[in-house]
Amino acid sequence: MKGFKPSAPFLLLLPAIIVLAAVVVLPLILSLYSSFTPFRLTRPETFFVFVGFRNYLSILSNADFWWAFGRTVLLLTIALNLEMLLGLGLAMLVEKATRGQRILRTLMMFPMMFSPILVGFQFKFMFNDNIGLVNNALQSLGLTQDAIPWLIEGRLAFIAISIAEIWSSTSIFAILILAGLLAMPKEPIEAARVDGCTPWQTFRYVTWPFVMPFAYIAMTIRSLDVARAYDIVKIMTDGGPAGRTELLWTLVGRTAYSDARMGMANAMAYFSILLSIAFTVYFYNKLAAARAQIGAEW
Amino acid sequence: MATVSLKKLAKRYGNMEIVHGIDLEIADREFIALVGPSGCGKSTTLRMIAGLEDISGGTIDIGGRMVNDLPPRSRNISMVFQSYALYPHMSVRENLGFSLKIAGAAKDDMDRRVAEASAILGLDELLERRPSQLSGGQRQRVAMGRAIVRDPDVFLFDEPLSNLDAKLRTQMRTEIKKLHAKVKSTVIYVTHDQVEAMTLADRIVIMRSGYIEQVGTPDEVFSRPATHFVAGFIGSPPMNLHEATVSDGKLVFSGGDSLPLPGQFKSKTSAGDKVVFGIRPDDFYPTGHGLSSGGETEVHRAELPVSITEPLGNETLVFAEFNGTDWVSRMLNPKPLKAGDRIGMSFDLSRAHLFSAETGKSLRI
Numbered sequence: 001m002k003g004f005k006p007s008a009p010f011l012l013l014l015p016a017i018i019v020l021a022a023v024v025v026l027p028l029i030l031s032l033y034s035s036f037t038p039f040r041l042t043r044p045e046t047f048f049v050f051v052g053f054r055n056y057l058s059i060l061s062n063a064d065f066w067w068a069f070g071r072t073v074l075l076l077t078i079a080l081n082l083e084m085l086l087g088l089g090l091a092m093l094v095e096k097a098t099r100g101q102r103i104l105r106t107l108m109m110f111p112m113m114f115s116p117i118l119v120g121f122q123f124k125f126m127f128n129d130n131i132g133l134v135n136n137a138l139q140s141l142g143l144t145q146d147a148i149p150w151l152i153e154g155r156l157a158f159i160a161i162s163i164a165e166i167w168s169s170t171s172i173f174a175i176l177i178l179a180g181l182l183a184m185p186k187e188p189i190e191a192a193r194v195d196g197c198t199p200w201q202t203f204r205y206v207t208w209p210f211v212m213p214f215a216y217i218a219m220t221i222r223s224l225d226v227a228r229a230y231d232i233v234k235i236m237t238d239g240g241p242a243g244r245t246e247l248l249w250t251l252v253g254r255t256a257y258s259d260a261r262m263g264m265a266n267a268m269a270y271f272s273i274l275l276s277i278a279f280t281v282y283f284y285n286k287l288a289a290a291r292a293q294i295g296a297e298w
Numbered sequence: 299m300a301t302v303s304l305k306k307l308a309k310r311y312g313n314m315e316i317v318h319g320i321d322l323e324i325a326d327r328e329f330i331a332l333v334g335p336s337g338c339g340k341s342t343t344l345r346m347i348a349g350l351e352d353i354s355g356g357t358i359d360i361g362g363r364m365v366n367d368l369p370p371r372s373r374n375i376s377m378v379f380q381s382y383a384l385y386p387h388m389s390v391r392e393n394l395g396f397s398l399k400i401a402g403a404a405k406d407d408m409d410r411r412v413a414e415a416s417a418i419l420g421l422d423e424l425l426e427r428r429p430s431q432l433s434g435g436q437r438q439r440v441a442m443g444r445a446i447v448r449d450p451d452v453f454l455f456d457e458p459l460s461n462l463d464a465k466l467r468t469q470m471r472t473e474i475k476k477l478h479a480k481v482k483s484t485v486i487y488v489t490h491d492q493v494e495a496m497t498l499a500d501r502i503v504i505m506r507s508g509y510i511e512q513v514g515t516p517d518e519v520f521s522r523p524a525t526h527f528v529a530g531f532i533g534s535p536p537m538n539l540h541e542a543t544v545s546d547g548k549l550v551f552s553g554g555d556s557l558p559l560p561g562q563f564k565s566k567t568s569a570g571d572k573v574v575f576g577i578r579p580d581d582f583y584p585t586g587h588g589l590s591s592g593g594e595t596e597v598h599r600a601e602l603p604v605s606i607t608e609p610l611g612n613e614t615l616v617f618a619e620f621n622g623t624d625w626v627s628r629m630l631n632p633k634p635l636k637a638g639d640r641i642g643m644s645f646d647l648s649r650a651h652l653f654s655a656e657t658g659k660s661l662r663i
């Protein structure tokens with residue numbers, strides 16, 4: 001071992017490096033590699049067959065995959081926008097409250113305290129066409145005679161899932177936007193009122209630009225979340241009926257474990273990560289721009 | 299045409315009353331200064347006029363129209379806030395032009411007015427910056443600019459110069475005066491700097507813990523203060539105010555020293571009355587070094603020890619000991635003095651003030 005004298009910092013960091021390599025880097029490399037093989041869990045020897053980009057190419061021509069991809073983007077778009085609108089509304093209402101604001105803030109965070117699995121079960125029950133709360137309520141109110149097949153018809157199921165997603169995560173937006181509203185100096189709003197703004201103009205030109213960065217923080221967090229949306233869908237519809245609510249990650253899960261085609265699933269997963277990254281980068285840039293706009297010092 | 303009239307205007311927070319039913323008539327194009335100690339309700343009054351604060355009682359009329367229930371945007375006012383209140387996400391240029399943009403002004407009209415305001419306030423180099431990149435004084439100038447680009451009926455200023463350095467403040471004071479002559483709007487100007495109030499205002503309103511103590515021209519409030527409080531508040535250095543008892547043609551102070559009772563108050567007091575005697579530093583001076591040396595009608599002279607002096611160049615403030623405390627006097631054409639010197643002092647009693655100790659009201663009519 002002459003001539004090789006690792007420096008002390010390197011030696012001290014070595015254990016951490018080894019652990020990290022073992023639990024993160026190695027699986028990453030293996031999974032990336034397996035996406036270039038026809039690896040099936042049932043036939044271990046396929047792990048060693050290198051097929052180059054064949055998995056990726058077949059993904060590109062796989063209609064199911066593109067449907068799931070499109071649906072995921074659609075869910076992201078719908079859920080994030082509605083969550084932001086609802087969260088904004090909620091935050092502004094709570095900010096107006098002169099009494100019991102702390103209680104309201106706590107209540108607002110409630111949905112965040114539940115595991116997505118539980119949320120999935122709860123909404124599955126509520127949207128059940130026979131015994132579900134929703135149909136019961138609609139029928140009792142006389143709004144409809146028939147049992148609406150919420151989780152059975154493809155489009156309705158998508159709506160039901162979106163509602164569950166939105167219910168469980170609007171509070172993230174509400175909390176962050178509320179933080180923004182509370183941090184906002186009140187004087188510019190008063191100045192705007194004196195300068196001739198209607199309440200809407202005050203919101204549009206003064207409040208919103210200030211709160212926007214906070215909304216983008218929530219967006220960034222949520223874009224990571226929804227792009228890996230799995231649990232709620234898995235529980236409520238399991239991608240059904242007939243794959244009509246299949247999202248990227250439920251498809252990946254099914255390909256990997258039900259079909260046991262691990263190589264293909266990994267290829268899909270790597271492809272999907274690109275989507276996540278794209279969304280995150282997009283919102284992150286928006287956030288940076290919005291922060292620069294208000295001259296934020298954080 | 300914008301008169302402003304406050305009738306029985308009151309403000310309560312919960313059951314704490316901050317402004318107690320004040321009445322004030324402000325004429326069109328008048329420049330009114332609102333002065334008073336911190337926390338006396340100046341900003342609150344101004345904010346009620348602006349419509350930013352609900353009115354708990356009484357009415358506000360602007361231009362003859364009751365505005366109690368009108369939102370700020372319908373009152374045609376502009377306001378400079380004590381804390382600047384700039385829009386943090388807009389450049390200086392956008393800040394200045396914002397109200398015009400909201401009002402839907404034409405682009406070239408807007409540019410012209412912004413350019414005018416920025417020239418008056420020396421903001422030309424700063425137009426593209428954001429408020430966070432400005433110093434306190436620069437922000438204050440932007441806030442001023444934002445108010446003057448418009449052409450409102452009433453300007454409301456809440457201590458607009460408080461963060462400027464002395465030189466800039468004097469300069470801006472002149473600009474405000476010029477501006478007022480030019481725009482012909484009514485101005486309500488809150489300040490705690492009495493020099494500003496005296497130099498700018500047509501009339502001064504002196505407030506104290508939610509009440510108006512006196513309304514009058516700068517000369518009136520200076521030479522005929524209605525109350526003991528106003529007397530002590532207006533004028534720098536402040537008037538010497540000391541409690542005394544009227545006794546047999548004399549004012550006897552608590553320390554035992556006495557002064558003759560000034561002639562004009564003889565008929566207004568009787569023996570045993572508790573009063574507050576007030577004399578301005580200008581009317582109490584080392585003999586031969588006063589403003590009106592020679593022309594006085596009623597002078598009391600006394601030999602007093604000097605305790606300290608504050609030379610100011612063209613004049614010196616001399617603190618002379620009388621009745622066991624320091625009385626401040628203004629010495630013109632100063633000559634060197636040192637602590638402990640005994641010096642002949644003149645009290646110009648014809649210009650002295652007397653206030654009732656009980657009500658604080660002036661006994662002069």
Ligand SMILES: Nc1ncnc2c1ncn2[C@@H]1O[C@H](COP(=O)(O)OP(=O)(O)OP(=O)(O)O)[C@@H](O)[C@H]1O
Pocket residue numbers: 311316334335336337338339340341342343380490
């Ligand atoms: N929201 C509020 N709730 C309760 N009291 C308040 C509120 N706002 C102001 N006050 C009180 O009202 C009084 C008047 O306040 P105001 O801001 O009008 O004073 P000011 O004369 O402008 O003083 P300064 O010269 O310090 O600016 C103060 O005693 C203040 O504590």
Ligand SMILES: [Mg+2]
Pocket residue numbers: 340341342380456
């Ligand atoms: Mg104030």
